[in-house]
Amino acid sequence: MSVAPPLLAVEGLTKSYGGIHAVRGVSFSLRSGEILALIGPNGAGKSTCFDMLNGQNQPDTGRVCLLGEETTGKKPRDIWRMGVGRTFQITATFATMTVRENVQVALISHGKQLYNLWGSAPNVDCAEAGRLLELVGMGGYADRPCGELAYGDLKRLELAIALANQPKLLLMDEPTAGMAPRERVELMRLTAQIAKEKSIGVLFTEHDMDVVFEHADRIIVLNRGTLIAEGSPAEVRGNPQVQAIYLGEGLLYEGGHHEGASA
Amino acid sequence: MAFYVVQFLTGLASAASLFLVASGLSIIFGVTRIVNFAHGAFYMIGAYIAFTLTERFSGAFGFWGGVVAAALAVALIGVLVEMVLLRRIYHAPELFQLLGTFGLTLIVEDLVVLIWGPDDLVGRRAPGFKGAVDFFGQNIPSYDLFLIVLGPVVLGILWLLFQRTRWGVLVRAATQDRDMVAALGVNQKWLFTSVFAVGVFLAALGGALQIPRDAVHHAMDLRIIVEVFVVVVIGGLGSIVGAFVAAVLVSELNAFGILIFPKISIILVFLVMAVVLIVRPWGLFGKPEAAARKTPGLSVNPWRPLTSNERLGSLAALVIAAMLPLFAGNYALTVGSEIAIFVIFAISLHFLMSVGGLASFGHAAYFGLGAYGVAFLAKMAGLPMIVCLLLGPLLGCMGAAVFGFFAVQLSGVYFAMLTLAFAQIVWSIAFQWVSVTGGDNGILGVWPASWAASPSHFYWLALGVAALVTIALRIAVFSPFGYALRATRDSVLRSEAVGINAKRIQWTAFVIAGTTAGIGGALFAYLKGSVFPDNLGISLSVDALVMVLLGGVETVSGGVVGAIVYKALNIWLVSQTDLSKLVLGGFIVLIVVVFPKGIVGMLEILAQRRRKSSPPGSSLLAKPIESAE
Numbered sequence: 001m002s003v004a005p006p007l008l009a010v011e012g013l014t015k016s017y018g019g020i021h022a023v024r025g026v027s028f029s030l031r032s033g034e035i036l037a038l039i040g041p042n043g044a045g046k047s048t049c050f051d052m053l054n055g056q057n058q059p060d061t062g063r064v065c066l067l068g069e070e071t072t073g074k075k076p077r078d079i080w081r082m083g084v085g086r087t088f089q090i091t092a093t094f095a096t097m098t099v100r101e102n103v104q105v106a107l108i109s110h111g112k113q114l115y116n117l118w119g120s121a122p123n124v125d126c127a128e129a130g131r132l133l134e135l136v137g138m139g140g141y142a143d144r145p146c147g148e149l150a151y152g153d154l155k156r157l158e159l160a161i162a163l164a165n166q167p168k169l170l171l172m173d174e175p176t177a178g179m180a181p182r183e184r185v186e187l188m189r190l191t192a193q194i195a196k197e198k199s200i201g202v203l204f205t206e207h208d209m210d211v212v213f214e215h216a217d218r219i220i221v222l223n224r225g226t227l228i229a230e231g232s233p234a235e236v237r238g239n240p241q242v243q244a245i246y247l248g249e250g251l252l253y254e255g256g257h258h259e260g261a262s263a
Numbered sequence: 264m265a266f267y268v269v270q271f272l273t274g275l276a277s278a279a280s281l282f283l284v285a286s287g288l289s290i291i292f293g294v295t296r297i298v299n300f301a302h303g304a305f306y307m308i309g310a311y312i313a314f315t316l317t318e319r320f321s322g323a324f325g326f327w328g329g330v331v332a333a334a335l336a337v338a339l340i341g342v343l344v345e346m347v348l349l350r351r352i353y354h355a356p357e358l359f360q361l362l363g364t365f366g367l368t369l370i371v372e373d374l375v376v377l378i379w380g381p382d383d384l385v386g387r388r389a390p391g392f393k394g395a396v397d398f399f400g401q402n403i404p405s406y407d408l409f410l411i412v413l414g415p416v417v418l419g420i421l422w423l424l425f426q427r428t429r430w431g432v433l434v435r436a437a438t439q440d441r442d443m444v445a446a447l448g449v450n451q452k453w454l455f456t457s458v459f460a461v462g463v464f465l466a467a468l469g470g471a472l473q474i475p476r477d478a479v480h481h482a483m484d485l486r487i488i489v490e491v492f493v494v495v496v497i498g499g500l501g502s503i504v505g506a507f508v509a510a511v512l513v514s515e516l517n518a519f520g521i522l523i524f525p526k527i528s529i530i531l532v533f534l535v536m537a538v539v540l541i542v543r544p545w546g547l548f549g550k551p552e553a554a555a556r557k558t559p560g561l562s563v564n565p566w567r568p569l570t571s572n573e574r575l576g577s578l579a580a581l582v583i584a585a586m587l588p589l590f591a592g593n594y595a596l597t598v599g600s601e602i603a604i605f606v607i608f609a610i611s612l613h614f615l616m617s618v619g620g621l622a623s624f625g626h627a628a629y630f631g632l633g634a635y636g637v638a639f640l641a642k643m644a645g646l647p648m649i650v651c652l653l654l655g656p657l658l659g660c661m662g663a664a665v666f667g668f669f670a671v672q673l674s675g676v677y678f679a680m681l682t683l684a685f686a687q688i689v690w691s692i693a694f695q696w697v698s699v700t701g702g703d704n705g706i707l708g709v710w711p712a713s714w715a716a717s718p719s720h721f722y723w724l725a726l727g728v729a730a731l732v733t734i735a736l737r738i739a740v741f742s743p744f745g746y747a748l749r750a751t752r753d754s755v756l757r758s759e760a761v762g763i764n765a766k767r768i769q770w771t772a773f774v775i776a777g778t779t780a781g782i783g784g785a786l787f788a789y790l791k792g793s794v795f796p797d798n799l800g801i802s803l804s805v806d807a808l809v810m811v812l813l814g815g816v817e818t819v820s821g822g823v824v825g826a827i828v829y830k831a832l833n834i835w836l837v838s839q840t841d842l843s844k845l846v847l848g849g850f851i852v853l854i855v856v857v858f859p860k861g862i863v864g865m866l867e868i869l870a871q872r873r874r875k876s877s878p879p880g881s882s883l884l885a886k887p888i889e890s891a892e
Binding site for chain 2: 054075076077078080081086088092093094095096097098101104105106108109110113114115116117118119120121122124143145161164165
C-alpha cells in the first residue's frame with residue numbers, strides 16, 4: 001500500500017435511533033485542500049453525520065479515519081488534537097472574554113499550557129492571536145468583549161479559533177446560517193482562500209445553494225440517511241434525483257447563480 | 264427476620280414525609296427553575312403551626328383539621344413570598360435565587376425561635392393511630408402504617424392532577440418550555456404562583472405529618488433540606504416518580520445504614536448518590552437539562568491585570584493594614600486577624616465562582632477540614648505550628664480532590680446542591696465521630712507557638728498569608744490556566760472543541776480553591792485555639808457565598824472587599840443583637856434584590872460611567888432583574 005491515505009475517509013457510517021435509521025452506510029472521502037459540501041433536505045441526517053465526524057456522537061457501525069488514523073470512539077477534544085478544527089451551527093465562543101482572549105485560549109490549549117498557573121496569559125501567543133484575527137479580518141476587534149459582537153463577526157471569530165491549532169481539516173456546520181447574504185459570500189470566500197493557501201480540507205453543511213455551488217469543489221447529497229449523489233457542482237446540479245428530492249420540482253438552477261437575488 | 268421487616272417498614276414510613284417535601288421542591292423547580300432553599304423552612308413552619316393548632320383543638324377533627332389547616336396556612340405564606348420576593352428574581356441567575364431563598368430560611372429560623380421558643384416541642388399522637396401493631400413480637404406503630412399508605416396515595420393524586428386537569432397540562436408544558444407557554448398566552452405569573460403554592464403545601468403537609476413521630480425543633484429545616492437535596496439529586500429534579508423512588512431509597516438506606524455503620528450512617532446515602540451521579544448525572548428519572556435560554560442583560564467587563572498605579576494603591580492599603588498594631592488594641596487585632604482569615608476563605612470561593620462559574624454551597628467543608636487537619640497534627644502528632652500550618656490544609660486539599668471529582672461532573676444548581684450535601688456529610692462526620700473529632704465538644708487547646716502568640720504577631724501572620732494568597736490567586740486568574748478555566752465557564756462545548764478537558768480543569772480549580780480555603784481554616788484553628796463542627800457547617804459556607812456576592816461575583820477581586828465589609832459588619836452585628844440570623848437573612852435578600860453586582864461591581868460601574876460620562880446608566884444596575892415582569 002504505497003498510496004497515501006486520504007485526509008478524511010468515512011466508511012459505512014450508520015446510526016439509528018430506536019427504529020429510525022438516521023444515517024445508513026454513508027461513505028466518502030476528502031483530500032487536503034478540497035472543499036466538500038454535505039447537503040440534503042431537513043432530516044436527511046446531515047447533523048447526525050457531522051456529529052459522528054467530530055466525536056460528539058458515536059456511530060453504530062462504520063469508521064472515520066483521519067490520515068489513516070481512526071477517530072471513531074474518540075472524544076471531541078482528542079479529535080481536535082489530531083488536527084481537526086470546527087465551527088458550530090450556533091456559534092459557541094467564550095462570551096465574557098475578549099476576542100483576542102478567545103483565540104488565545106485555543107492557542108494555549110494547542111501549546112499544552114493549560115495547566116500553567118504562573119505564566120502571564122495576556123502575553124501568551126498574543127502576536128499569533130493577532131495574526132489569526134487579521135487573517136479573518138477581525139484585527140480591529142481584538143480587545144472587544146466577545147459578547148458584544150454581531151453574529152457575522154462571531155462566525156469569523158469561530159473561524160480564527162478553529163484555525164488556531166493549524167488544522168488539517170475544518171468541519172463547519174452551517175457556517176453561514178443566520179448571516180446576511182453578503183456576509184455569507186465573504187465568509188466562504190475567505191474560508192476557501194485560507195483552505196487553498198494552507199492546503200486544509202474543508203467539509204461543510206449548508207442550506208444556501210448559492211454558497212454551496214459557488215464554493216464547493218465537490219458536493220455530496222444525503223437523503224433519508226443515505227448518500228444519493230456525489231460529484232462536482234455541475235454534476236449535482238444536473239442530477240434529476242437531486243433536483244426532485246432536494247431542490248423540489250420546478251426549481252432549476254441553470255448555469256451561474258443569482259447573487260443577492262434572494263435578498 | 265421480623266426485625267428487618269420492621270426496620271424496612273420504618274424506612275417506608277419515613278419516606279412519606281421526605282417524598283412530600285421532595286416532590287414539592289421538584290414541582291417548583293420544574294416550572295419556575297428555582298431551587299427553593301426555603302423549602303425546609305416551609306416544612307418547619309408547617310410542623311410548628313400544626314403543633315399549635317393540634318394542641319389548641321382537641322379530638323380527631325382537631326388533629327386532622329389542624330394538620331391540613333397548617334399546610335394551607337403555610338401555602339398562603341408561600342404565595343406571599345412568591346409574589347413579594349421571587350417574582351423579582353425569576354430572571355436573575357439561578358445562584359441568586361438559591362441565595363435569596365437561603366436568606367429567607369435564616370429569617371424563618373430566628374422568627375420560629377421568637378414565636379415558639381428554642382425548646383423542642385413534642386406533639387400529640389394522631390387520633391385513631393395511637394397504638395402499635397404486633398408483628399412476630401416486634402411493634403410497629405400504626406401511624407407508620409398510615410404513612411406507608413399515604414405516600415403512594417399522594418403520588419397517585421399528584422399523577423391525576425398532572426395528567427387529568429387543565430392546570431396539570433399547563434404545568435407539564437411549562438416544565439418543558441415555560442417561555443413557549445407564556446408565548447401561548449398563559450398567564451405565567453399565576454401559573455408560577457399556583458405551582459409554588461402547591462409545592463409549599465406539600466412541604467408543610469410533610470412537616471405537619473411528622474409531629475406524631477418527631478419533636479418539632481428549630482433546626483429541622485436544614486436537616487430535611489439536605490436529605491431532600493439528596494433525594495432530588497438521586498431521583499432527578501422535576502420528576503415526581505423519581506422523588507418517590509429516591510425518597511424510599513434514601514429512607515431505607517438510613518434505616519439499614521444505622522445497623523451497618525451506626526456512627527456514620529449518612530456515608531451510605533452519600534455512596535449511593537455518588538454512584539447514581541456517575542451513572543446518570545441527571546438522576547434516576549431526570550432528564551438532561553435543556554440549554555437555558557441566554558440570561559438577558561448579562562454584560563461583563565473584560566478583566567485585566569492591575570495597572571502599576573493600582574498595584575501601588577493595593578500595596579499602600581496593605582502597608583496601612585500592617586500598621587494596625589501600632590495604634591489598635593488586642594481586641595481589634597483579633598478581629599483584624601479574623602477578617603484576614605475570612606479574606607482568604609472568601610477569595611478561595613471567589614476564584615471558584617467567578618473564574619470557574621462553579622458556585623459551591625459547601626465551601627466551608629474545606630475550610631473546616633484545614634482547621635481539623637491542624638488540630639489533628641498539633642494535638643495528636645504534636646507537631647510544631649509551622650509544620651501544622653503547612654500540612655494541615657492538605658486535609659482540605661484531599662477533601663476537595665475527592666468531593667470535587669464528583670461535583671464537577673455536574674453544573675449549575677446540581678453542582679450547588681451536591682457541594683452542599685458533601686459539606687453536610689463532612690459536618691456530620693465531625694459531629695458524630697466523637698472518638699476522633701471530639702464531636703460537639705470539638706478539639707481544644709490548639710494554641711499558636713510563642714513566636715505567633717501575641718495578637719500583633721498573629722495579626723501580621725494572618726495578614727501576610729492573606730496578602731500572599733490574594734496575589735497568588737490573582738496571578739492564577741491571569742495565567743493560562745485561569746484563561747482555560749474561564750473558557751470552561753463560558754462554553755464547555757467550545758472548550759472541548761479546542762482540546763480542553765473541561766472537567767479536569769474545573770476539578771483542578773476545585774482543588775486549588777479547597778486547599779486555599781484549608782489554609783484559611785488552618786489559621787482559624789490557631790486564632791480560636793480550638794476546632795468545632797461549626798467550622799465546616801452550612802452557615803459558614805453561606806457566609807462565604809455572601810462575601811463573594813457582596814463583593815461582586817463578576818469582578819476579579821470582589822472577594823477581598825466583600826470579606827472585609829461583611830465580616831466587620833457581622834462581628835459588629837452579633838455583638839449588638841440576638842437576632843443576627845434575622846438581620847443577616849434580610850441583608851442577603853436585600854443584596855439579591857437590589858445589588859446583584861456587589862460592591863466592587865458597583866464601583867467599577869461608577870468608574871466606567873465617569874470615564875465614558877456619556878452613556879446613560881440604563882444597562883448598569885440590575886438589568887436582569889429590571890427585565891423581570
